[in-house]
Amino acid sequence: MFLIYYILLAFSLIGYGFAASRILNLKFENFGFYGLLGISFLTFFSYISSLFFVHDYFFNTTILYVGLALFILIIKFEKKLRKNFYELIIIFLFLIIFIYVKKNHDDFGYYHFPYTYLLTQIEHPLGLGQLNNGFRNHSSLFFLSSLFYLPGISINLLHLAPVYFLGFSNIILLNYIRDKNSFDNFKFANFFALLVFSFVNIFFYRLAEHGTDRSGMIIVFLLILLLTNIQHQRYEKMSYDKIYFSCILSTLLISLKTYYIIYIPLILYFLIDIFRFNILKILKTKTFLYCFLFFFTTILYNFINSGCLIYPAAFTCFDNIYWTINKDIIEKVNIWYELWAKSGASPNFVVDNRIDYIKNFNWLHNWIDNYFFNKVSDFLLGLFFLIIIFFIFFKKNKKEKNKTNYFKLKILLLIIFVYLIEWFLKHPALRYGGYHLIAILCFIPFCIWFDRLKINFIEFNKKTIVIILMVTLVFLTRNFIRINKETKMYGDNSFINYSYNYDDKFYNRYLYIIKENQSSYKKIKKLGFSFLITMK
Numbered sequence: 196m197f198l199i200y201y202i203l204l205a206f207s208l209i210g211y212g213f214a215a216s217r218i219l220n221l222k223f224e225n226f227g228f229y230g231l232l233g234i235s236f237l238t239f240f241s242y243i244s245s246l247f248f249v250h251d252y253f254f255n256t257t258i259l260y261v262g263l264a265l266f267i268l269i270i271k272f273e274k275k276l277r278k279n280f281y282e283l284i285i286i287f288l289f290l291i292i293f294i295y296v297k298k299n300h301d302d303f304g305y306y307h308f309p310y311t312y313l314l315t316q317i318e319h320p321l322g323l324g325q326l327n328n329g330f331r332n333h334s335s336l337f338f339l340s341s342l343f344y345l346p347g348i349s350i351n352l353l354h355l356a357p358v359y360f361l362g363f364s365n366i367i368l369l370n371y372i373r374d375k376n377s378f379d380n381f382k383f384a385n386f387f388a389l390l391v392f393s394f395v396n397i398f399f400y401r402l403a404e405h406g407t408d409r410s411g412m413i414i415v416f417l418l419i420l421l422l423t424n425i426q427h428q429r430y431e432k433m434s435y436d437k438i439y440f441s442c443i444l445s446t447l448l449i450s451l452k453t454y455y456i457i458y459i460p461l462i463l464y465f466l467i468d469i470f471r472f473n474i475l476k477i478l479k480t481k482t483f484l485y486c487f488l489f490f491f492t493t494i495l496y497n498f499i500n501s502g503c504l505i506y507p508a509a510f511t512c513f514d515n516i517y518w519t520i521n522k523d524i525i526e527k528v529n530i531w532y533e534l535w536a537k538s539g540a541s542p543n544f545v546v547d548n549r550i551d552y553i554k555n556f557n558w559l560h561n562w563i564d565n566y567f568f569n570k571v572s573d574f575l576l577g578l579f580f581l582i583i584i585f586f587i588f589f590k591k592n593k594k595e596k597n598k599t600n601y602f603k604l605k606i607l608l609l610i611i612f613v614y615l616i617e618w619f620l621k622h623p624a625l626r627y628g629g630y631h632l633i634a635i636l637c638f639i640p641f642c643i644w645f646d647r648l649k650i651n652f653i654e655f656n657k658k659t660i661v662i663i664l665m666v667t668l669v670f671l672t673r674n675f676i677r678i679n680k681e682t683k684m685y686g687d688n689s690f691i692n693y694s695y696n697y698d699d700k701f702y703n704r705y706l707y708i709i710k711e712n713q714s715s716y717k718k719i720k721k722l723g724f725s726f727l728i729t730m731k
Contacts, residue, residue: 196347201294201355204343205287207262208233208359211240213269219481221436226276226283227366228440229269231417233262234339234359235447235489241338242492245319250341255315258342282369287362289667292674293402294358297681300406303354305329307337307406311353314341322518324500328528331501331520334407335450335493357405361395364413368392371420372659375652381599382655383646384424389659390638391416393581396670398574398630401677411451412631414444415458419607419635422465426603438469439482446486450493453505454627457617461610468603507532536622538565562623574625578634582641588658595649604639611635 209226212233216222223229237258241250248254270277300307306329313323314337324331336356343352371377371388378385395416399409421441425434445462448455470476477483494504502519503512509525530549531540537558539546546552546561611632618628 197351198291200343200345200348200352201291201358202284202287203259203263204352204355205230205283205359205362206266207259208237208363209283210262210265210267210269211236213273214265215485219439219485221439221482223436223440224275225279225366225370227363227368227370229276230359230363230366231447232440232443234356234363235443237262237342238335238339238447238450239485239489239492241314241342242335242489242496245314245338245341247318249318250315250344252344252346255342255345259345279366282366286365286369287358289671290358290362292671292678293361293400294355295674295678296354296403297685299354299403302329302406303403307334308350308353311337311340312344312350314338315344319496319499321499322502324502324506324520325518331497331503331506331528332453333496333500334452335447336407336410354402357402357410360410360413361399361405364395364417365392367417368420369663371424372663373656377424378652378655381424381427381646382648382650383427383599383604383642384420385655386645387420387423387638387642389662390581390585390642391420391634393585393662393666394578394634394638396666397581397673398577400670400673406626407452408626409630411448411455412628414448414451415455415631416635418444418448418458418462422462422469423604423607426465426469427599438466439477439480441465442477442482442486443489446489446493449490453493453497456505457614461614464606464610533622536624536627538562541565566624570625571629574630575633578637582637585641585662588662589645589648589650592648592650592654594647597647599646601643601646604643608636608639611639 209229210233212229212231212235215232215236216229221232223232240258244250244254270280306327309327310323310330310333323333340353340356343355344350345352368388368391372385372392374385395413399405399413418441421437421444425438425441428434441462445458448458466477497504497506498513500506501512502516503509503525505511506520507525507528509522509529512519512522512525514522530553533553534540534546534549537553538561539549539552539558552558552561614628615632615636618632623629
């Protein structure tokens with residue numbers, strides 16, 4: 196049942212993506228685009244519906260079957276897409292090993308699972324952030340996952356959402372790698388796609404480590420790929436559908452974690468350059484309206500949970516709302532996040548003077564000792580090894596004269612470098628942006644070097660097949676080793692008896708508090724909202 200639902204959900208997401216594309220007048224050439232568009236559409240739908248409906252078995256089963264019906268329509272009427280069906284199946288079959296876990300993300304039991312599970316039991320209440328600091332940082336991933344609560348499998352699909360981000364992104368990346376037209380005009384995109392495909396499948400191979408961060412990082416990689424490719428095409432041949440898709444991806448990115456809002460200037464840089472300051476062209480489209488509504492609901496849920504538009508930015512909070520988090524608490528949360536990122540705190544240790552520790556570079560020495568070695572150093576070593584492998588594969592090819600102007604890519608490098616400095620000064624933990632920012636800074640110069648090489652598409656394709664096979668082997672091997680360790684640790688083989696370990700003390704406690712208040716919020720349920728009255 197677990198594997199059947201896993202595949203059916205992938206089909207359903209594509210079905211909704213296809214429906215959304217018709218509403219927004221967009222058209223794409225592979226299932227990857229439709230899958231991510233479906234994730235965006237269903238997430239937005241979940242935002243709206245959770246205010247009025249419980250995402251229970253009946254509701255979610257209905258959503259699943261409608262999506263499957265839409266997918267069948269694609270297979271029946273879209274002949275070009277029908278050819279990619281086997282690619283879709285193969286990729287998600289390989290990813291089966293990715294979804295078998297015994298131990299989920301460290302924050303899964305604390306607030307990922309409880310938040311998702313609550314949406315399957317009640318309509319979304321106001322003031323949820325009073326129960327748990329994690330609830331103040333809502334993620335659209337929880338709302339999407341709440342639609343995976345299905346009969347016969349219950350809660351055992353609620354961790355599954357990241358696999359669809361990875362699977363559909365892999366389809367897009369593989370199609371860019373094999374795109375001959377792109378190769379003939381701008382080899383940079385093909386090579387960048389190959390590097391990103393290798394990176395995310397080697398470094399992000401564990402589902403338990405994805406949380407709400409790495410799906411966002413994968414989207415950032417895709418945005419860089421899509422927008423740099425569009426930026427360097429001839430404008431008369433530019434694909435506006437992919438530009439609009441990039442806007443939708445950007446909105447989805449922000450909904451995953453609100454701090455991704457810092458990438459808005461980066462997206463605007465691309466859009467202003469692509470449209471030659473005629474950005475009003477986007478503002479008149481259905482896509483802009485959709486993105487605006489999606490962004491609005493993201494901010495709305497920040498407000499619903501914490502009384503702030505962007506938590507934990509205290510200046511965006513409303514003092515006169517009774518469920519607003521106290522500003523002193525918000526200040527302490529900000530200090531705690533920075534303290535944790537700078538190695539001033541761990542599950543078993545907290546420095547004495549927190550404020551002095553995070554000031555200036557007082558934290559640097561401790562961060563180097565406890566985090567750079569071995570977390571960052573191991574990552575840099577792995578990234579260096581990956582680039583060396585690529586260099587060995589392609590170093591025999593000579594450089595050719597290339598009239599391509601790389602000025603815009605150098606501007607992009609500068610922007611990414613500024614983001615990296617901000618990351619290092621404020622929250623220097625790899626999960627908060629280090630992984631993708633460091634990788635992008637390494638990949639762009641290397642891809643510029645590759646773009647200047649004299650190589651034909653057939654030769655590139657042959658080497659690419661070898662690299663993809665190697666990456667796939669590493670991905671499968673590392674996951675087999677992981678599952679074997681988990682089997683020995685927990686004494687239960689996931690393949691035989693699938694279920695993951697979770698601590699129910701959190702969600703049982705929160706559900707109890709909410710149910711104790713049902714008599715209070717039922718009185719005003721006619722408003723369409725559920726209110727938590729007793730919070731503290």
